[in-house]
């Protein structure tokens with residue numbers, strides 16, 4: 001066997017060895033069963049190191065061209081003949097499970113399971129995080145399409161980072177949120193969930209730790225689980241993430257990042273206080289851990305008070321900020337955005353390019369016009385007013401329960417987080433509610449350990465119309481009341497502690 005090596009070209013020598021041997025095997029010059037020279041001998045005869053030959057042999061093994069035989073050395077593989085053609089070949093059902101990535105096995109399909117479980121067609125829906133479709137700004141969108149009829153420019157490709165006029169509008173929008181960024185620093189995403197996905201891709205390898213608030217957004221838990229990460233939950237109180245608990249966990253686990261929803265948190269509705277925002281940033285700086293700030297609800301506030309994003313308070317470039325139009329316009333747009341330090345942005349741009357190239361151009365075009373024409377502010381104002389009315393209605397309907405359900409009244413966002421008596425199992429309440437015709441999301445879904453959150457439920461008050469809100473809450477209270485009197489025990493704890 002002869003190996004041709006040219007030391008004057010830039011192709012690594014081990015690849016030249018592979019190519020040379022591969023060519024001889026494929027041309028039949030080295031037949032099956034042929035014993036390749038021992039690594040040391042081939043190295044010496046070609047004036048290369050033994051490790052170079054070992055590397056080349058390993059690659060040839062990985063290609064299935066040679067194999068190691070005890071006592072013989074490295075041998076050209078026997079030819080594997082394809083199955084002989086048969087007239088009627090039996091096709092077996094494909095066994096999918098062994099092919100799946102094992103990390104995905106950590107993620108259960110809880111949401112769709114729950115949604116389909118015994119729910120009635122006419123059920124009052126407090127479950128999914130969708131806003132009222134009756135509030136969609138249809139007229140304004142139609143006006144835009146009339147004024148700017150579709151042209152080919154709106155249907156072609158655009159930059160991976162997004163349609164530039166929309167990035168300009170987003171940079172203006174961020175000014176309203178106390179954040180000054182140029183359009184070049186904003187990148188469009190297919191929903192802010194894509195930002196969570198990209199962060200997982202960028203930072204997490206199996207076994208890495210990531211910090212989340214406990215409870216937190218279900219899909220973030222699922223995404224981090226799918227990455228094989230160790231999810232460390234930090235409890236919340238009425239000021240947001242418990243920074244006193246966080247510090248010890250940062251020191252212990254050295255997490256890759258902290259995921260937080262500081263403003264009108266999902267599912268609790270909690271707003272992180274200014275004091276906590278500063279403490280959280282100080283800890284991130286001290287332990288050199290980046291923060292992924294998720295802000296879908298910040299603009300849905302019912303008081304005059306506005307909370308600056310962590311990104312606006314961060315002077316050292318530790319915060320990756322993501323936001324979305326899903327809760328303030330509609331989820332179907334799949335339009336979110338990210339603002340991140342440059343090295344992170346570079347990774348996100350690559351991920352966007354290899355995932356789906358860019359957000360759909362017609363959607364971006366329409367959105368940019370919607371913002372430029374000033375429709376957004378009017379729409380937001382109307383929507384926030386409507387949500388506030390729905391919140392008030394939900395709260396006064398819930399108060400009829402006289403302590404059966406305990407909860408904090410949120411100042412914004414779309415959720416109320418309720419605690420129900422501990423003598424009621426979650427499953428029993430969920431299925432009785434489904435049978436009666438009202439759906440909510442069980443608290444367990446929002447915890448990294450599903451055994452937690454057993455006596456909590458999340459209500460989205462923004463979706464239903466007022467009459468159905470009243471009907472739904474009365475059905476929910478009826479169910480809680482029935483189960484509570486059925487399971488009454490002298491030890492029922494009823495302390496007011498809806499968050500932790």
Ligand SMILES: Cc1ncc(COP(=O)(O)O)c(C=O)c1O
Pocket residue numbers: 129190191192193194217261266294296323324325326331334335336
């Ligand atoms: C905290 C949080 N992040 C992200 C999302 C999803 O946003 P998008 O539809 O933009 O992917 C939601 C929606 O429920 C959410 O509550």
